[in-house]
Structures are given as structure tokens and as C-alpha cells.
Amino acid sequence: MTAPYPTLEQMGITSFDSISRYRLRREARADVLKVYYHRPSGSFLSRSKKFTFARPRANVPVEFQKTDAWHQLEDTSPILRQALVELHALLQPAEAPAEDNTSAQATKQQLLADLEHMERVMKDKLDELRRQIDALK
Structure with missing residues (x-):
């Protein structure tokens, strides 16, 4: 039997029903995904988990760096993209208009x-x- 959210499970997230929201931000050359959980008052479990994904870069001539085209060559991790798809699907009912x-x-x-x-x-x-x-x- 396949897991409903295999990428999240691979990242160590197993309490799917406890996830309340997530945030994605960029730090230097990495993307940082932070997943927040609903936790009862006094719980010893963490209220969030943070995952850092390095951004791969393509090798290009030095004079080409510092341009807009250089920044477009950086790409997000495929694992991060799949995790975002799974988180969006998981939280979709909570985001009803x-x-x-x-x-x-x-x-x-x-x-x-x-x-x-x-x-x-x-x-x-x-x-x-x-x-x-x-x-x-």
C-alpha cells in the first residue's frame, strides 16, 4: 500500500492530520520550508519542523552572473516542489474560500x-x- 504523501513521509513528517500550515522562504542559496503543527497546550512535541533545500546552480561564465538571466538558472529542489504539492493537497480543504x-x-x-x-x-x-x-x- 502506498503512502498518501510519500515525499512528506520521506522527509520524516508522519502526523499529517496535525499540520496546520506551512511557510516557504529563501535564505541565501537555499529554500527553507517550515511546517507548523496543531499541538495541545503543554505538549512536549515540537510546534514546527524546518527543512532546508539547497538550490542547485548551473555553471555559467562569471561575466554572466549578476544578471537577471543568472538568477533564472537557479532552480528549486524537485523534492521541495513535490512536498509543496503534497502540503497544498493536504491543506486544501482548510483553505476553502x-x-x-x-x-x-x-x-x-x-x-x-x-x-x-x-x-x-x-x-x-x-x-x-x-x-x-x-x-x-
Whole structure:
């Protein structure tokens, strides 16, 4: 029996029903995919997983670099492309068109949740650093 999302499974993602969203960004010469999960309060499981995919480059003369055509020669990883297709298919029902007011409210709630999560992470990190400093005394 084949897995419903073989690329995601190959990447180590198995909790398909817990995925809430994903983000893709570019850092230098790599694409970074971050997958976020729904987790209950107090869970020890991570709220996200980060995957980095190097961007392959074609060999071209040096004088050709720094042009727009140079940047078009870089391409995304085929594994990343397939993972994005699977994530989109997995989250498609959750992305059904909704009323504008509901969509704006959902976005606001998500931003507030992200802000609260970031505040908790920063507080925990600051507490950890303070403990490490106290241990050095």
C-alpha cells in the first residue's frame, strides 16, 4: 500500500492530520520550508519542523552572473516542489474560500497566536540564559 504523501513521509513528517500550515522562504542559496503543527497546550512535541533545500546552480561564465538571466538558472529542489504539492493537497480543504470578514478574523487570530507563541519562546529563552548566567557565579 502506498503512502498518501510519500515525499512528506520521506522527509520524516508522519502526523499529517496535525499540520496546520506551512511557510516557504529563501535564505541565501537555499529554500527553507517550515511546517507548523496543531499541538495541545503543554505538549512536549515540537510546534514546527524546518527543512532546508539547497538550490542547485548551473555553471555559467562569471561575466554572466549578476544578471537577471543568472538568477533564472537557479532552480528549486524537485523534492521541495513535490512536498509543496503534497502540503497544498493536504491543506486544501482548510483553505476553502470563506467570507472576507471570517478570513480577516482568522488571519487576526493566527497572528495573535503567533505573537503569543513568540512571547513564550522569548520568555523561556531569557529564563534559560538567566539560569546559565547564575550558574556561572
